Amino acid sequence: MKKTFLTLATSAALTVAVGVATPALAQSSAITNAILSQKAGQLDKAIVSIDQAIASDKTKDKDKPKAWFTRGDIYYQLVDPSTQALFGKYAKDMKPGEPLQKAVESYNKALQLDGPTGEYGKQVPARLQNLYGLAFNAGVAGYQAKDYDKALEGFKLASQINPQDSTAILYSAYTQDAKQDYAGAKASYNQLLGLDVYKSKPVPVSVYSRLLSIAKEEKNEAEAKKVVQQGLAAYPNNKTFLIEDLNMSMSGGNNAAALDKITKAIAADPTNANLYSVRGSLYDQQKKTDLAQEDYKKAISLDPKSFDAQFNMGIYNFNQAATLYTKASKMDLKTYQAKGKPLEAEGKRYFEASVPYA
Known part of the structure; x- marks a missing residue:
């Protein structure tokens, strides 16, 4: 936290030397008072002072990044494991997760005002990375306790801190699945598909599997077909998607397409007796008796109980x-x-x- 107080001595000296001569200086003094109260461990007073500085339209533009950054540091101390035991009492009247959310909000505002190379803006990424870990761990703790609302709050905040992080989004989807919020889970799984990291590699196969399950639960055939095609594009030899694609073709009466798809499914899963049996039936329908017999015999050799x-x-x-x-x-x-x-x-x-x- 040393960098937080780099301007403390100068600000304090200025306040002592010139007093509160103008409204602008008064708001600069409010920032200084917040920092002094924070340093003294009086975070309740620090919050009051810094909120006054933030809310006032008299605070100079050059001081606003400092004000927001200081606010972030104050709220950070309420959730930092190394200081929470000492200062957590100041958060007792706040909503669950509020200090963490306000810390994130404040740091992001400081970065927005100061830019990534400013005195305060350049310190924000490291602070946010720490907050990401706290938010994510809060999500994991909530999930393990089956408090899915709390878990989702943590994972969502972690995702907000780092929008391109796939893990927090994936865990959000898992949590929504667990609480049977299938619309929310679907949105989270689809959010994964748009991440930069998956422009050069496919998302985990489980994402397509869950999207397919949700589409089936919703009895949305068009969506299910779309997901199957997405899954096959990412994983061309995945036997689950191949068989799903096959079943969709057969239920639609397109036996010619089904025959091509079942041959691909057999290539991906050559010990599946049922696939040979189904292809044999398709050959039978096309009057290709010899090929049908070969497939039936193959099916029986793999599974003598294949009815x-x-x-x-x-x-x-x-x-x-x-x-x-x-x-x-x-x-x-x-x-x-x-x-x-x-x-x-x-x-x-x-x-x-x-x-x-x-």
Whole structure:
């Protein structure tokens, strides 16, 4: 805190030498009085004095950055772990989180007025970084205590201090999810998508997963499709998004697109028996029987209990047998004597092949 008091001796000397000659000097004196009270540990008096300086239109423009910075330092002492035990009593009548919020507000105003290279403005980033840690830790403590409103307040303030920090925004979204504020969580997850850090790399896959879940909970099909496409653009081989995309195509009756998508899904998840079974069904619909049989057999080899693949294999062989028996039964005697027996024998082989899948 040494830098805070660099101008203290000069200001005090000026006050003693010239007294309170003008309103402007009176407000400069108010700043000095705030600093003196702060140094003496009388933060209640310091707050009164500095608020007078801040509120007065008589405070000179050149003194305003100092006033706001001093105000930030006073409120900072109320939340600084190294001084909170000593000065925390002065915050007992304030709302929870108010000292931290006012410290942030004050430092930001000092930076706005003084610029990043000014005497006070250049000190602000380090102060804000410390406050960021305090706000974030307050959020974590609230979350662990299941006080989600308090947690969200901390994470939101941390995000306000450092708008490009992804962690505070992500934790805000997690907190909103926990309190079932899905609209808020959706806004926070989408806020992550716009951060500079994610212009060169994708956001965590969990962000797309949660956005998809929220869209489903809201029964917003258009939004769900949009999220799936965003997820696939960021993670082209993610099997969850591939399968979601596949299901959307199939539910829309677009089997041609579904076939292409399921092949990609199989490439991403080659041991998923269900995918082979579904692709086999699509091949069946396209009368590509040989390809369908290959997929059903692959599905069964991966999962011998795969009901769909077993059923489809059984049905295929049974239908082949029935077709051959029917064809033989419709032959006249002469044709049957020439060709009927081989057809029935082939039909029997198909029928026997269907039995293991029954």
